[in-house]
Amino acid sequence: MDEKTLTLGLDALWVMLSAVLVIGMQAGFALLEAGSTRMKNSGHVAGKQILSFAIASLAFWAFGFAITFGAGNSFIGTEGWFLKEGKGTFDSLSWANVPLTLKFLFQLGFAGVSLAIAWGGFAERAKLSVYFLFGTIFTIAIYPVIGHWVWGGGWLGQMGMQDFAGSTVVHLQGAIAALVATILLGPRIGKFNKDKTPNVIPGHNQVYTVIGGLILWIGWFGFNAGSTMAVGDGFFGYVALTTNLAAAAGAIAAIVTAKILVGKADIPAMVNGVLAALVAITAACAFVEPWAAVVIGAVAGSFTFWTSIYLERKGIDDPIYAFSVHGIAGIIGTISTGFFASPRLVEITGIGKAGLFYGGGFDQLIVQTVGVLGAAVYVAAVSFIILYAMKKTIGLRVTAEQEISGLDISEHGSYGYPEQLDPAYQPKTAAQQ
Numbered sequence: 001m002d003e004k005t006l007t008l009g010l011d012a013l014w015v016m017l018s019a020v021l022v023i024g025m026q027a028g029f030a031l032l033e034a035g036s037t038r039m040k041n042s043g044h045v046a047g048k049q050i051l052s053f054a055i056a057s058l059a060f061w062a063f064g065f066a067i068t069f070g071a072g073n074s075f076i077g078t079e080g081w082f083l084k085e086g087k088g089t090f091d092s093l094s095w096a097n098v099p100l101t102l103k104f105l106f107q108l109g110f111a112g113v114s115l116a117i118a119w120g121g122f123a124e125r126a127k128l129s130v131y132f133l134f135g136t137i138f139t140i141a142i143y144p145v146i147g148h149w150v151w152g153g154g155w156l157g158q159m160g161m162q163d164f165a166g167s168t169v170v171h172l173q174g175a176i177a178a179l180v181a182t183i184l185l186g187p188r189i190g191k192f193n194k195d196k197t198p199n200v201i202p203g204h205n206q207v208y209t210v211i212g213g214l215i216l217w218i219g220w221f222g223f224n225a226g227s228t229m230a231v232g233d234g235f236f237g238y239v240a241l242t243t244n245l246a247a248a249a250g251a252i253a254a255i256v257t258a259k260i261l262v263g264k265a266d267i268p269a270m271v272n273g274v275l276a277a278l279v280a281i282t283a284a285c286a287f288v289e290p291w292a293a294v295v296i297g298a299v300a301g302s303f304t305f306w307t308s309i310y311l312e313r314k315g316i317d318d319p320i321y322a323f324s325v326h327g328i329a330g331i332i333g334t335i336s337t338g339f340f341a342s343p344r345l346v347e348i349t350g351i352g353k354a355g356l357f358y359g360g361g362f363d364q365l366i367v368q369t370v371g372v373l374g375a376a377v378y379v380a381a382v383s384f385i386i387l388y389a390m391k392k393t394i395g396l397r398v399t400a401e402q403e404i405s406g407l408d409i410s411e412h413g414s415y416g417y418p419e420q421l422d423p424a425y426q427p428k429t430a431a432q433q
Contacts, residue, residue: 011230012098015106018226021219022109026053028215029116033123034416035208036268036320040406041124042204043416048128052119052135056112059139064111065104067144069093074155077148092153096229106226107147110170113223114143117174120322121181124188125397128411133390138177142382146173146375160352161371162341162364164239165227167283167333168375175327176379178318184387185397187317189404198312201319206267213271217247220278224285235286235348242285243278246297250277253301261309272308273301276325280333284340286349292340300329334372338365 030049034042056064062082069092070077080089085100093103115138122130149156150169163169192198203209225240254273258266277297281288284296308324318324341355341364352367354360390396397403402410406421415421 007232008097011096011232012102014231014236015096015098015102015226015229018222018229019102019106019109021222022106022226023053023112025109025113025216025219025223026050026116028212028219029113030212031208031215032212032271033120033320035205035210035212036203037124038201038406039204039417040408040415040421042408043414044128044407044411045123046416047412048119048131049116051131052115053112055132055135056115056139057108059136060108060111060144061104063140064144065107067140068107068147069103069152071153072148074153074158075148076145076154077152092151098229103229106229110166110223111139111143111147114166114170114174115139117171117322117326118177118181120174120320120326121178121318122185123319124407125185125403126181127394127396127398128407129394130390130396133394134177134181134386137386138383141386142177142379143169143173146378149374150371156367156371156374159367159370160364161367162287162337162349162352163283163334163371164286164349164351165224165282167279167330168371171279171282171326172330172334172372172375173379175323175325175330176376177383178322179316179327180380180383181387181396182316182318182323184384184391187315188319189400191317192315196315198317203268209268209271213274217274217278220247220282224282228286239285242288242290242293243281245290246277246281246285246293246300247274248277249294249297250274250280250301253277253298254305257302257305261306269305269308272304272321272325276300276304276329279326279329280336283330283333284337287337287341287345287352287355289340289342289345292336292342296333296336296340300332303332304329331372335365335368338362338368 026049030046034046037045066080067077069090070080071089072078083104096103115135147169148154150161150163191201220243221240224243225236228236228239250273251270255265255270258269277300280296280300281293304324307328308321337355339355339357343354343358346352346354353364356365398410408415418425
């Protein structure tokens with residue numbers, strides 16, 4: 001076997017492994033979200049991850065991948081439906097020397113993660129039918145458009161926007177959709193008092209939340225380092241390093257911030273600090289030095305906790321803090337390269353310019369800001385139109401009775417924890433036997 005063949009084989013194996021890691025993040029979301037919500041909704045919250053990824057798989061195969069990476073114009077791709085490859089159809093991915101099927105599987109994992117983030121704003125009160133309809137539309141008409149703008153040869157990519165693995169493309173998109181859904185659905189029953197002060201609705205299992213966070217941390221190595229889609233130069237190792245340093249800084253910054261602001265070393269806050277840091281470094285992982293990765297992770301982890309408290313006090317009931325963790329941190333991470341992008345790393349990646357702190361001026365900062373604003377406006381507008389239309393036709397929210405009884409029983413006919421919640425499985429007293 002010659003050296004070229006061996007390199008191509010190793011690249012393909014690395015992308016396949018990375019795709020498995022990214023797709024495996026769905027298990028992390030299932031545990032994180034189920035643990036962060038109430039027992040009566042646990043089966044529903046976990047099970048919708050399988051439903052969500054199944055919907056994303058079919059919709060992204062049929063249309064989403066082509067709209068993201070197919071040849072077209074600066075707004076959308078217009079070729080390559082159902083993964084049909086033609087001459088020049090997927091030239092935006094021609095730099096990655098792996099089969100088209102692997103490129104698809106890897107990018108499918110990203111689309112699935114973005115959709116999983118969006119569902120955070122729907123948690124514990126949305127109808128099951130909404131997941132089918134909005135999930136399909138999100139994967140076809142929302143996520144791929146921003147993906148094309150940045151990664152598929154679109155106008156933001158032409159400007160030199162730096163979003164290596166998707167702080168904006170993946171995370172901000174999902175977070176904006178989650179925020180729109182949260183507002184249109186309204187708060188969960190019992191979340192706010194008459195004077196608008198919030199009540200704590202604790203998740204039923206912090207162990208699940210922690211395990212879910214750890215699975216996502218591990219999966220992020222496929223997410224960020226896998227985006228190199230090659231092993232020959234070893235650059236994937238550098239991306240993995242910055243990713244891990246940011247996550248560690250985010251964990252510590254978040255738990256310290258929680259202690260300062262609310263007087264307790266809150267465990268879910270620490271987990272969200274890790275995730276916020278990972279979200280932030282996702283754009284910057286290939287463009288910043290290790291010290292900057294620590295700064296970015298710490299800022300994201302700390303600021304995300306503060307914004308989660310602030311938004312809740314403003315009447316926003318975001319059950320898993322999707323917008324704070326993935327939206328605020330996504331903005332921080334995307335903007336950060338405008339300050340911290342290192343000239344040597346910009347030369348390696350060939351994307352954009354050096355940041356302000358390296359003498360690059362405001363050029364890259366302006367590009368990053370335009371990218372964030374453009375993506376946020378598009379996703380917010382389209383999500384609002386779709387969800388508002390659904391609200392006025394089929395309805396978004398289950399009835400009050402169904403919400404009180406729990407979505408496990410009302411939407412699926414059985415509890416995730418039948419021995420704890422279903423009277424038929426309750427232990428009988430001696431008199432009842």
